[in-house]
Amino acid sequence: MDLRFSKEDEAFRLEVRTFINENLPADIRERSRLGYAFRKEDTVAWQRILNKQGWAAYSWPVEYGGPGWTPTQRMIFQEEIMMGNAPEVLGFNITMIGPVLMHFATQEQKDYFLPRARNLDDWWCQGFSEPGAGSDLASLKTAAVRDGDDYVVNGQKIWTSTAHNADWCFVLVRTNPEARKRQEGISFLLVDMKTPGITVRPIISIDGSHHLNEVFFDDVRVPVENLVHQENKGWDVAKFLLGNERTGIARLGKSKERVNASIEMAHKVNANGRPLIDDAVFRQRVAQLQVDMKALEITQYRVVSAYDKAGGGRPDPLSSVLKVKGTELLQATTELAVDVAGPMATPIWARELAALNEPDDLLEASSASVGSYLFLRAASIYGGTNEIQKNILTKAVLGL
Numbered sequence: 368m369d370l371r372f373s374k375e376d377e378a379f380r381l382e383v384r385t386f387i388n389e390n391l392p393a394d395i396r397e398r399s400r401l402g403y404a405f406r407k408e409d410t411v412a413w414q415r416i417l418n419k420q421g422w423a424a425y426s427w428p429v430e431y432g433g434p435g436w437t438p439t440q441r442m443i444f445q446e447e448i449m450m451g452n453a454p455e456v457l458g459f460n461i462t463m464i465g466p467v468l469m470h471f472a473t474q475e476q477k478d479y480f481l482p483r484a485r486n487l488d489d490w491w492c493q494g495f496s497e498p499g500a501g502s503d504l505a506s507l508k509t510a511a512v513r514d515g516d517d518y519v520v521n522g523q524k525i526w527t528s529t530a531h532n533a534d535w536c537f538v539l540v541r542t543n544p545e546a547r548k549r550q551e552g553i554s555f556l557l558v559d560m561k562t563p564g565i566t567v568r569p570i571i572s573i574d575g576s577h578h579l580n581e582v583f584f585d586d587v588r589v590p591v592e593n594l595v596h597q598e599n600k601g602w603d604v605a606k607f608l609l610g611n612e613r614t615g616i617a618r619l620g621k622s623k624e625r626v627n628a629s630i631e632m633a634h635k636v637n638a639n640g641r642p643l644i645d646d647a648v649f650r651q652r653v654a655q656l657q658v659d660m661k662a663l664e665i666t667q668y669r670v671v672s673a674y675d676k677a678g679g680g681r682p683d684p685l686s687s688v689l690k691v692k693g694t695e696l697l698q699a700t701t702e703l704a705v706d707v708a709g710p711m712a713t714p715i716w717a718r719e720l721a722a723l724n725e726p727d728d729l730l731e732a733s734s735a736s737v738g739s740y741l742f743l744r745a746a747s748i749y750g751g752t753n754e755i756q757k758n759i760l761t762k763a764v765l766g767l
């Protein structure tokens with residue numbers, strides 16, 4: 368791929384866009400257009416529609432029920448999903464546990480879990496972080512002790528996204544506290560969230576939403592057959608999972624969608640007696656964001672193109688640039704949407720303004736924009752903090 372898409376890729380983009388336009392339920396699209404987060408039922412319904420089309424497991428090879436797309440096609444697919452106001456497929460299922468199972472699991476594990484993950488019959492969550500183990504994940508303490516045909520798990524995870532929705536959790540546990548290196552005593556277990564002894568406690572985030580949880584394990588019995596790979600080799604599995612292709616991490620489609628929504632709002636909002644869209648300072652801010660998005664888009668093409676040429680393999684450390692710049696842009700574009708909304712962004716003012724006959728959709732879009740703005744403050748923390756990404760860049764790219 369050079370700096371333009373091939374005819375085939377352009378045709379592919381049109382095919383995906385048309386499919387989304389024709390098949391995404393209107394109420395799901397509208398909620399997202401207004402800036403609301405997707406609900407569990409939205410994600411499930413849409414992923415099943417995609418699965419019927421053979422697209423849900425968009426990054427999987429054909430032999431496991433994926434479409435066998437190139438990295439460029441995957442990138443186009445993700446961008447169209449986000450720009451089209453469709454729910455993203457559940458990353459825990461498709462880009463995390465799916466590839467792990469394909470790479471490390473037994474045939475029985477693959478046969479059972481992979482089709483269910485694709486169709487979202489099982490909603491997966493990720494039990495890695497603990498109160499004392501985030502960036503320094505290898506210091507995790509949740510322990511699993513072998514007892515007959517089970518492991519008995521005790522400990523606590525934190526920041527477990529969507530654990531309250533989840534049927535299964537992939538969990539890192541310590542199976543050998545005596546190991547010479549901390550990384551050598553860790554195992555990777557598949558845990559049924561209905562197992563007795565598991566308690567999920569909500570953490571309500573600043574946007575008022577329930578996305579995060581603490582998960583407690585008290586004498587939770589996990590059958591040994593739910594171990595992935597070998598005992599004490601879980602660190603290899605975790606590294607594989609976290610290092611998997613990360614070209615979608617910039618979430619550029621979402622930033623573009625937020626800028627488009629802000630421009631649409633700015634036609635309806637007045638500033639100093641004129642539509643905000645005519646304001647020179649506002650136009651300059653939008654232009655700067657668009658330039659930054661274009662620069663990141665080109666970087667993303669470079670990373671994907673290199674990945675395409677290498678035919679897979681190890682991810683490019685440059686994907687850390689995508690994470691850092693992508694999340695900075697997500698934060699800047701959601702901030703733009705809130706600034707355009709001005710006082711309408713706060714529910715109390717929105718009610719007052721409703722009495723003054725501001726259009727309903729404008730008021731709703733304005734107050735909903737605050738939620739994504741607030742939630743995405745966390746984007747520079749989750750998926751490996753931006754400071755850690757910069758550490759990776761200094762070593763792997765700058766060679767310092």
Ligand SMILES: Cc1cc2nc3c(=O)[nH]c(=O)nc-3n(C[C@H](O)[C@H](O)[C@H](O)COP(=O)(O)OP(=O)(O)OC[C@H]3O[C@@H](n4cnc5c(N)ncnc54)[C@H](O)[C@@H]3O)c2cc1C
Binds near residue numbers: 492501503752
């Ligand atoms: C919204 C959200 C969703 C999440 N979802 C999940 C999930 O589903 N499953 C899961 O397991 N975890 C999840 N996490 C946890 C996430 O992976 C951790 O928050 C992240 O890895 C940081 O770990 P920490 O919170 O312990 O912070 P710490 O590691 O304690 O870091 C605190 C600060 O110190 C900085 N810092 C730490 N080490 C270094 C260093 N070596 N050099 C420079 N700076 C450093 C960090 O950048 C950060 O600013 C989620 C987090 C958030 C915010």
